[in-house]
Amino acid sequence: MIDPIDPIRKRVLVRCDVERAFDLFTRGVGTxxxxxxxxxxxxxxxxxxxxxxxxxxxxRPILEHLSTGDALPWGQLVEYERPHRVVIAWKPNAxxxxxxxxxxxxxxxxxxxxIELVHRGWEGLGSLAEEGRAGYDEGWDLVLGRYVRAx
Numbered sequence: 001m002i003d004p005i006d007p008i009r010k011r012v013l014v015r016c017d018v019e020r021a022f023d024l025f026t027r028g029v030g031t032x033x034x035x036x037x038x039x040x041x042x043x044x045x046x047x048x049x050x051x052x053x054x055x056x057x058x059x060r061p062i063l064e065h066l067s068t069g070d071a072l073p074w075g076q077l078v079e080y081e082r083p084h085r086v087v088i089a090w091k092p093n094a095x096x097x098x099x100x101x102x103x104x105x106x107x108x109x110x111x112x113x114x115i116e117l118v119h120r121g122w123e124g125l126g127s128l129a130e131e132g133r134a135g136y137d138e139g140w141d142l143v144l145g146r147y148v149r150a151x
Contacts, residue, residue, distance in 0.1 A: 005129055007120035010140050014113050014151035021113035022083035022106045024151055026054045029062075032150035034142060040064050040072040040092060056080050062088065075099055090119070098124040100132075117144065 014021050024032065030052035041047045047066040054062050058080055061073040072092075076099070079087040084106055091099035100121040107114045119136055122129040 003123075005122040005133060007118050007122075008133065008137050008140060010117040010144055012115050012144050012148050013109060014115065014148055015111065016113060016151050018106045018108050018113045019083045021115060021151060022086075025104060025106070025115065025147060026080075026082075026086055027056075028150075029054050032146050034146050035064075038092075038139065038143065040074070040094075041066055043072065043094065044068050044070050056082070064092075075102070097126070097128065100124065115144075115147075 016024075030049075033052060035041070035049045035052075039049050041049050041064070044066055047068045047070065050065045050067055052062070052064055052074075053071075055077050058077050061076050063071040063073055065071050072094075074092040075088045075090040077086070078089055078101070079085060086104050088102040088104075089099040090102040091097075098121075100119060103118045103120075105116045107116070117140060119140065122133045125132050
């Protein structure tokens, strides 16, 4: 059994209201996500990302739709509490490991919105846990930077 691993915690502030911040992060994810570097398209020869589908119904997958007609999951929506919270069983890969859990909250702050991201559940990755956590710790900085610029 692997020892507990601290979750990744990130916080950013955007200059828009909580509804816009939430909608951009969820249903608008395909407009700002760095698909050129953080995508599953490399798993399908010659594929381009056409769009990202973010459902509003828990239990449904978040899908990356490719030009080949393939739809590859990024994870499964666990909770969708617009405009304050979203929880995802996060697994944007085809490996046999279980998903980690991603929780993102949106809180009004001044004339903007504070977004707090917590990425946990690394223990389920076994021997890949520390490496996976380190990669995501850096990766979320890039992703959230793109999100802040888009907001």
